[in-house]
Amino acid sequence: MARGKERFTILLADDDPAYCLLLEAAFKESQVQGEFKAVENGGALLEHLRARGKRRGGERSFPFPSLILLDLNMPGKSGLDVLKEIKSDPKLKCIPVVVLTTSRAQEDIDRSYALGASSFVSKPDSFERAIHMFKCFRMYWFDTVELPALGA
Numbered sequence: 352m353a354r355g356k357e358r359f360t361i362l363l364a365d366d367d368p369a370y371c372l373l374l375e376a377a378f379k380e381s382q383v384q385g386e387f388k389a390v391e392n393g394g395a396l397l398e399h400l401r402a403r404g405k406r407r408g409g410e411r412s413f414p415f416p417s418l419i420l421l422d423l424n425m426p427g428k429s430g431l432d433v434l435k436e437i438k439s440d441p442k443l444k445c446i447p448v449v450v451l452t453t454s455r456a457q458e459d460i461d462r463s464y465a466l467g468a469s470s471f472v473s474k475p476d477s478f479e480r481a482i483h484m485f486k487c488f489r490m491y492w493f494d495t496v497e498l499p500a501l502g503a
Contacts, residue, residue: 359385359493362416363451364396364433366425370474374420377481383489386414392425393433400443416446418492421468423452423459431462438467445499447492 361378365371371389378387390396396419419437423430430450437443447469452459460471475481492498 359417359489360414361385361387361418361420361488362396362399363387363389363420363422364391364393364425364430365389365420365422365451366392367422373478374481377475377478378485380478381482381485381489383485383493385417385489385493393421393428393430396421396433397428397436400437400446417498418488419446419448420451421448422474423450423454423463431459431466434463434466434468447498449488 363371363374365374368391371391375387375389378385390399400416421430421434425433428436430452434448434450437446437448444467448467449470449472450459450463450468451472451474453474454460455473463471472484475484
């Protein structure tokens with residue numbers, strides 16, 4: 352089956368609820384086939400990844416992510432700390448992680464890639480740009496590249 356025809360999942364870690372809602376709406380508007388979920392910080396992201404597939408309180412579990420979008424500046428564990436943990440865990444390290452942040456500091460870019468980020472992207476500053484970002488993600492991450500089998 353061609354990658355573009357499969358459903359994929361995007362998991363976002365960002366502490367700004369309004370921005371999470373904007374991205375969720377843009378994801379839906381982009382008409383990209385897949386699922387989108389946001390968690391409020393790095394700790395919640397790691398908890399979700401380590402609990403993968405387990406049901407909580409009868410709630411349908413969110414599938415294991417095909418792609419993680421990770422903000423750098425969050426309370427508690429920073430995005431860089433979370434990235435380091437993901438990439439040092441043999442069961443998680445194959446998940447592509449896109450750092451999605453307002454930072455344009457070269458040190459953040461260099462450190463993100465050194466810790467194993469797949470990409471470093473500036474946060475879209477409008478709804479239209481967020482839609483465009485998701486369409487680009489679909490074309491690259493889900494129509495072009497081959498992703499590892501995850502969540503088994």
